[in-house]
Amino acid sequence: MIELKNVYKAFGEKKIYTGLNLNISTGERLVIVGQSGVGKSVLLKHIVGLILPDKGSVTVDNINIVNAKSSEIYKVRKNFGFVFQGGALFDSMTVGENIALPLVEHSKLSNKEISKKVLEKLDMVGLNNTESLTPVELSGGMQKRVAIARAIVMDPDYILYDEPTTGLDPILAEKINELIIDLNERLNTTSIVVTHDISSAYSIATRISMLYNGKIIFSDTPTKAKKAKNPFLRQFLSGSSKGPMET
Numbered sequence: 001m002i003e004l005k006n007v008y009k010a011f012g013e014k015k016i017y018t019g020l021n022l023n024i025s026t027g028e029r030l031v032i033v034g035q036s037g038v039g040k041s042v043l044l045k046h047i048v049g050l051i052l053p054d055k056g057s058v059t060v061d062n063i064n065i066v067n068a069k070s071s072e073i074y075k076v077r078k079n080f081g082f083v084f085q086g087g088a089l090f091d092s093m094t095v096g097e098n099i100a101l102p103l104v105e106h107s108k109l110s111n112k113e114i115s116k117k118v119l120e121k122l123d124m125v126g127l128n129n130t131e132s133l134t135p136v137e138l139s140g141g142m143q144k145r146v147a148i149a150r151a152i153v154m155d156p157d158y159i160l161y162d163e164p165t166t167g168l169d170p171i172l173a174e175k176i177n178e179l180i181i182d183l184n185e186r187l188n189t190t191s192i193v194v195t196h197d198i199s200s201a202y203s204i205a206t207r208i209s210m211l212y213n214g215k216i217i218f219s220d221t222p223t224k225a226k227k228a229k230n231p232f233l234r235q236f237l238s239g240s241s242k243g244p245m246e247t
Contacts (some may be wrong), residue, residue, distance in 0.1 A: 081151030
């Protein structure tokens with residue numbers, strides 16, 4: 001389980017979190033939504049200890065990473081896979097080398113064992129026989145799949161997705177949504193997805209949490225989100241420029 005409790009964070013005079021609380025249960029697919037600039041991606045960085053709060057606690061598997069030793073934080077991070085918004089693939093490496101990189105850096109597996117795991121993960125994301133290609137030879141959707149394959153190559157307990165469908169057409173976006181759900185179930189992982197794509201949120205989530213004004217103002221199932229009377233959530237989900245939220 002992951003727990004963020006009474007988290008405060010500011011960058012200069014800009015307040016990001018003002019007493020944020022959020023629990024993430026094992027095995028769920030939590031989708032975090034909210035306007036641009038409210039701190040959704042920053043929240044993912046807090047979870048893995050890349051950014052520490054000014055106040056409050058961030059606990060992962062009973063380890064409070066706010067006051068943990070560097071060695072403990074390093075151990076916690078190895079339980080995470082991170083899918084970056086732009087994919088963050090290295091153009092100078094092949095698909096296989098991109099996916100293998102975490103294993104090369106953080107495991108003691110032989111080259112043969114690493115190659116086997118790379119092919120296994122490529123098969124999981126539906127990209128067989130692409131290991132020798134370079135990222136520039138792939139479509140945007142294929143690049144997203146490679147980024148996901150790299151994120152799962154260490155068999156993590158948690159997978160963090162930062163805007164996984166950005167830049168994709170609706171059909172490709174839905175394929176990525178289906179892949180996220182499939183991997184969550186097949187690998188028995190916990191998935192945390194940051195997105196502004198409402199269609200994807202409804203498709204992926206077992207729970208939707210909305211971040212606004214430094215706090216989580218709603219957190220429940222997609223069904224209840226659709227019926228919620230919270231005026232901020234209703235305005236965001238409807239995409240209306242009229243409502244209590246500043247545009």
